[in-house]
Amino acid sequence: MELLVENxxxxxxxxxxxxxxxxxxxxxxxxxxxxxxxxxxxLETHHAPSYYLPRADVTCAIAPxxxxxxxxxxxxxxxxxxTAGGVVAEAAAWSxxxxxxxxxxxxxxxxxxxxRMEACFVGAVRVLPQPGDFYGGxxxxxxxxxxxxxxxxxxx
Numbered sequence: 065m066e067l068l069v070e071n072x073x074x075x076x077x078x079x080x081x082x083x084x085x086x087x088x089x090x091x092x093x094x095x096x097x098x099x100x101x102x103x104x105x106x107l108e109t110h111h112a113p114s115y116y117l118p119r120a121d122v123t124c125a126i127a128p129x130x131x132x133x134x135x136x137x138x139x140x141x142x143x144x145x146x147t148a149g150g151v152v153a154e155a156a157a158w159s160x161x162x163x164x165x166x167x168x169x170x171x172x173x174x175x176x177x178x179x180r181m182e183a184c185f186v187g188a189v190r191v192l193p194q195p196g197d198f199y200g201g202x203x204x205x206x207x208x209x210x211x212x213x214x215x216x217x218x219x220x
Contacts, residue, residue: 065187072110073209078137079108081167086187088115090122090176092156093149097124098176104169106138110212112194112201115186116173119159124148126174129155138167144174156180158200178202 065086084103089096100121105113119126129143144157157174160167177200178184179193186204194201196213203211212218 067187067189067204067206069206069208071209072112072207072211075107075109075111077109078166079106079111081106081169084115084186087185088117089183089185090117091182091184092124092146092153093151093182095124095148097146097148098122098174104173106167106170108137110210110217111199112203112207112211112213114175114199114201115184116159116170116175119172119174122174126157131155133158135160137164138170139164146176151182153180175200 081104084105087101088103090098098117098121100117102118104116107113125147127145129145131143133141138160139162141158142161143155146153146156157176159174160170163170178191184191184202189204191202191204194203194211194213199213
């Protein structure tokens with residue numbers, strides 16, 4: 065299934081939550097650590113989509129990481145360290161254990177920082193990480209518009 069052209073500037077605020085029709089895979093330490101056809105994605109103005117995979121479809125070791133953050137839309141995020149194939153990826157995934165009502169479907173799902181993984185795929189497309197070190201969106205070649213995350217864009 066081909067990815068349709070999307071402009072990140074036309075994504076809504078507050079963000080939208082939608083199912084992902086493509087298969088989504090994540091690799092770490094030479095292994096596929098997550099593989100699902102049941103992913104969800106969050107679309108927010110000027111962001112690359114964040115992909116959330118059911119925790120039941122994640123096969124690597126998962127341990128809590130220090131710290132948390134707060135999203136005005138989704139609630140308090142928890143961070144996770146992942147281990148596979150002898151590779152330890154600190155704070156490489158996040159989740160919303162008690163998401164706000166509008167984002168309740170994200171409960172029991174994990175999102176992965178593409179920059180901390182060996183590879184992430186939406187369908188057959190290998191993703192790039194959203195610019196910067198704060199946001200965790202996945203950049204695919206079908207995205208148009210200015211994506212937040214680089215220097216000077218964090219608070220707009």
